[in-house]
Amino acid sequence: MQSTSYLLTILFLVMHFSLSAQNTKVYSGKVVNEAGMVMRGVSVIVQRTGEGTQTSEMGRFTVQANERDSLTVSFTGYRKQTLSLGASTDILIKMEPVIAELEVVQINVGYGTLDKKEVTTSVAHVSAKELLNVGGNSGALMAIQGKVAGLTISNTSTSDPNATPSVQMQGVSSRNAGIQPLYIINGVPGGNPQNINNDNIESIDVLQGGAAAAIYGTRGSNGVIIITTKKGTETDDITTNSYFTFDYPNNRLQTLSADEYVRYTSTDFPADVRRGPDYGARTDWFDVLTRRPAVGQKHSIQFSGGGPRTNYLASVDYKTGEGIDIRSMRKEYGAQLVLNHNPLNKLLNLSLNVSPRFVNGKYADYGGENNTFTYALMLNPTRPVYDPNAPGRLSYIENNNPLDQLTLVDNGFKSFYLDWSGSARINLLNNLSSTIAIGQSYVNTNGQYFAPSNSISSFQYNFGTMRGSPVASQNLNTSSIYNFDWTGNYSLSVDRHKLDVLGGYSYSYFDNNGFSASGGNFPSDAYGYNNLGDGDLNYIRDNPAGRVGSYRNDSKLIAFLGRATYSFNSRYYATASIRHEGSSKFGPDSKWGNFYGFSAAWRMKEESFLSNVQWINDMKLRMDYGVTGNQDFPSYQSLNSFRSFGTYPYLGTQYSTFGILNIPNPELQWETTESYNFGLDFAVFNNRISGALNYYIRNNKDLLGLYPLPIPVAPPNNYFPGIYPPSSGARAQVYANVGTMRNWGVQFQLNGKVIDKPSFKYDISLTGATLGNKLVELSNQLYNGGTFINEVEMSAPGSPGFAQRVEEGRRVGSFYMLKAAENTGGPMMVYDRGGNVIPANEANADDRQYVGNGLPKFTFSMGHTFTYKNADLSIFFRGAAGYDIFNTFAFYIGTPVGGGNRNVLESAFDPDSKYSKLTSSSTYAILSDYFLEDGSFIKLDNVSAGYTFNLKENSYLKSIRIYATGRNLLTFTKYTGGDPEIVPINGMTPGVIRNYTSDLKGSFTHLPSMAQWMTGIQFKF
Known part of the structure; x- marks a missing residue:
């Protein structure tokens, strides 16, 4: 009897599936939007089986289903639709945009x-x-x-x-x-x-x-x-994109031409402003050192496809770019592979993402005050490029020639990047899942340097001891970040309540190591940097970074995290999160910290008093509070670390000596940030206008910084017993948590659909942000750094001193120098502390005062996008306002005096320029606000136009797009030192050009701004 029951059940199932197979049909159709335009990538799923597809480039789809089945059709930004099938197998689906x-x-x-x-x-x-x-x-x-x-x-x-x-x-x-x-x-x-x-x-x-x-x-x-x-997508797509770029110098600083320079070599001019000597040549050094245009290109191809359970995306790209100088360049080969697989009827989701990239580059000399482009500004334009008495040999009048660095010296690098990640998510229940994710970010860079025996660079590198001796070096640096995350997600919906809970564990390991070797006195130039063993590794004397060296440092983070998100009736929302995290960088009693946040939102549009207000489509008030941390500083600062300080002879034997590398701080802990945000999101007038408004306050506490201590160290509270740093100076420094910084401001983003017709659209976007800043506290009883710190020591000639001061109660980036009076000629006149007008060389440090600030008070942007049928045009402006820039070019080479053999800017002898009034060398290179200028600017940053050709539906080639773009085209500003954006505005010392290799010193390093033209073509198959 039991066997008969089994046989009947099996027979019933066979008949059921046979009938189902007989009713299965092939349904095909097209999906269009509200304007009747076809839609690509729309998800079309058969509800009963969960099988489905995505629409093609032409909006087409094909599925197998029964007449009684239903299709679920969805696409981001449009209402999800459920359609019942029937006898007709040709379907047209029109999607409706979501209102809010x-x-x-x-x-x-x-x-x-x-x-x-x-x-x-x-x-x-x-x-x-x-x-x-x-x-x-x-x-x-x-x-x-x-x-x-x-x-x-x-x-x-x-x-x-x-x-x-x-x-x-x-x-x-x-x-x-x-x-x-x-x-x-x-x-x-x-x-x-x-x-x-x-x-x-x-x-x-x-x-x-x-x-x-x-x-x-x-x-x-x-x-x-x-x-x-x-x-990846379920439809098979191939996309190629190629473009070429052409870069030109923009806002170039103009110096005296050779003929103008010669004019000012005449003895008719006072000695303080006289140029000279005249070497007879007529050289535009900027033209000699640059290529115009600098050409770049990029070619990429992307493949994507798959099915309901597995999809993929694979891409490769090749990119090159030249610097504006005749040497620097960069060449890249990159790829990406993305795989997603859903076996076991979506019980398990597997993903893999791998991105390798190879980079080969060449450097010009961008470091220090005397970099390639600074030379182009300063060099005597009557100097010849090549030695007239030795054809083909560079001229080394005044012991230098910037073309030496660009043509003889080989300075480059090779890098390999690898970012990969993989994850596995198991869907235990419809509302419960667990995910394991692993990943690595890896960088390996090999740097090479070679100065041949005929280069002046070799002579300089060897501190002038001899010429004709090659110098070479190599370095290898490797950095890896390993990540492991295990998280679980649970969601619950009951009536109008919805709860989502996340919990997890996170582990990160950071590993950095490197090796370097350098030497000189090689027997031949033929080896380049490839045979360092044949040279003398001790040849480069007095260079502690040279010879042979290596390093390694590592750190780790371990965290336990959780987050809960609750909503009621799609009206009230709340989110709370916490992360309990430990770092190996901190002291034994401060390794762990708690970081947490809470936020809430109220969708007022869902309330009865707004639900019937037709012109408001959505409106949401929100607020949040969060505590985060910062541990981005060198490892081992909480520990004793030692290094070798050479050898010391004792009784005829050389003994290695070691000393303290840094003073440890076992109480080193997190730098924490408390943030408050209050905001409003809105969409009004049938979504024609939408945007967001935010007000924020950020309090950065326990700032990580280097603070001075006396030597020998008097151990405060036994923190540093027995430590006597090997320095011979009067003070040492230690990393400590001291100080508080506050930032606050208003941010807004506004989007408008000015014209929204099927064939013509015009959209506008606006963003803006104000920035308030104050250093609340700089020191405490234990680490007394005073109430201010002088920043940005300006370079020679002369001894200009510091340009900025960071002080409690003031805004970061404050200029602290002499205040200039009216100047009509002769020495620069300034005010002393009593308000009297005196020559600048008679002023002292007590006469300095706060005269300006280099941190912008307001940044903004405005974008315009026009679309007419298949043509499009976008215009993008951005800018900054309310800040000062110290014009280092005017300070060093913008006046008639100083450095008689140097070239100077045209403004130095322009009677309409205020800088031409300073004609006495007695006040040259003295800091005052005479050289402060308004840094505000508006920039036409990006203009892009294109046209898309949509081909026939059955064509193998689906579309072709051609486009052209211009970048950094126009800048409107009162600043006379070129493009104001070459002056940094980020960090603790905004508004002044810093040495390219050190943020601690000021400089007149010149890197010209670039305008770029780009043209490209894209194919979709």
Whole structure:
């Protein structure tokens, strides 16, 4: 009987599936938007089986289903639809846009995503279509420059293809620790934004609120930037993109021509302003050292495809870029592979993301005051480039020639980047899952330097001891960040209540090591830097960084984290998070810290008093509070560390000597940031206007900094027993937690659809941010650094002193120098502390005062986008206002006096220029606000135009797009020192050009600004 029952059951199932198979049909159709335009990438799923597909480039889809089945059709920004099938197998689906703008965007908030309407803290979202079209070595960060209010992205050396930008969020946040935000790339902390093909970016989310960043604990103090790249699709697509770039100098500083220079060599001019001598040549050194245009190119190809369970994306790219000088260059080969697999009927989700990149680059001399372009400004234009008595040999009048550095010296590097991550998520229940994610960010760089025997660089490197001896060096540096995360997610929905809970464990290990060797006196130039053993490793005397050396340092982070998100009736939202984290960098009693955040939001549009207000589509009030940390400083500062200090002879034997490398601080702990944010998100007038408004306060406490101690150290509270640093000076320094910084401001982002017709659209976007800043406290009873610190010591000639002062109660970047009086000719006149007008050389340190500030009070941007049928045009402006720049070019070479053999700027002898009035060498190189200028600017930053040809539906080639872009085209400013953006505005000393190799010294290092033209073509198959 039991056997008969089994047989009947099996027979019933066979008949059921046979009938189902007989009813199965092939349904095909097209998906269009509200304007009737086809939509690519729309998800079409058969509800009964869970199988489905995505629409093609032409909006087409094909699925197998029964007549009684239903299709679920969804796409971000449009209402999800459920359609019942029937006898007809040809379907046309029209999608309807979601009414409320706040609902349509998925925001990556770290360890997960939320709908924009659910976000309760300050987060900025930039989609792929909003990225600026940038070429060269700009990378992902420059593509969002000016797009996010309160995020300052600055590249002061656009002429260098190997330069990377500086990024600062909501003001300077630390004195000596790092100010860069944490980068999360495809879920892995610590990745390198330069190792990303911009064509692969899906979105960039910027976590500015403290509550959002708190989930990342010790690394969230400076904000978090989450970069998500594209994933595979179920439709097979191939996309190629190629462009060429052409860079030209922009806002070039103009110096005296050779003929003008010769004119001022006449004895008719006073000795203080007379140029000379005249060597007979007529040389434009800038023309000699530069190439115009500097050419770059990029070619990339992207493949994507798959099915319901497995999809992939694979891409390769090749990119080159030249510097404006005739030597520097950069060449890159990159790739990315993304695999996603959902076996076991979506019980398990597996993913893999691998991104290798090879880089080969060459440097010019961008370091110090006498770099390549500074020479181009200063060199006597009557000097010949080549020796007239030795054809083909460079001229070394005055013992230098910048062409030597660019043509004879080989200074380059080779780097390998590898970012990879993998994850496995098991869906235990419909509302319960667990994920394990691992990843690594790896960088290996090999630097090489060779100065042949016929180069002046070899002579200088050997401190003038002899010429004709090659100098070479190599260095190898490796950095790895390993990450492991194990998280669990639980969600629960009951009636109008919704709860999502996240818990997890995180481990990160940082490993850095390197090796270097250098030497000279090689028997031949033929070896280059490839045979250091044949040289004398002790040849480069008095150079502690030379000879042979190696290092290694490591650190680790361990954290336990949790987050809960609650919502009621899609009206009230609350999020709380905590991260308990430990770092090996800190003292034994301070290794662990708690970082937490709380945020809440109220969607007022859901209330009865606004639900019937037709012109308001959505409105949300939010607030958040968060505590984050900063541990971005060198390892081992809480421990005793030693180094060799050479040898010492004793009784005929040489003994190695060792001494303290740094003074330890066993009480070293986290630098913490308390953040408060209050905001409003809105969408009004049928979503024609939308935006966000934020007010923030950030208190950075226990600032990590170097503080002076007397020598020998008197151990305070037995913190440093028995330590006597080997320095012969009067003071030593120790890392300590001292001081408080406060930043505050208002940020806004506004988007408007000015014209929204099916064939013509005009959109406008505005961003703006104010920045208030104050150093609240600089020292305490234990580490008494005084109430101020002098910053940015200006370089010779003369002894100008310090340009800025950081002082309690004042804004960072304050200029502290003499105040200039009216000057009509002769020596520079200034005010003393009593208000009397005196020559600057008669003033003393007590006469200095606060005269300006280099930190912008307001930054802003404005974008215009026009679309007419298949043509598009975007115009993007950005700028900064309310700050001063110390014009170092005017200070050193902008007046008629000083350095008689140097060339000077045209303004030095322009009667309409105030700098031409300073005609007495007695007051040359004395700091005063006479050289302070308004740094405010408005820049036409990006203009991009393109046209897309959509081909026939059945064509193998789906579309062709051609485009052209201009970058950094026009700058409107009162600043006379060139492009104001070559002057840093990030960090503790904004508004003054610093030495390229040291933030501690000022300089007149000149790196010309670049304008770029780009033209490209894109194919989609």
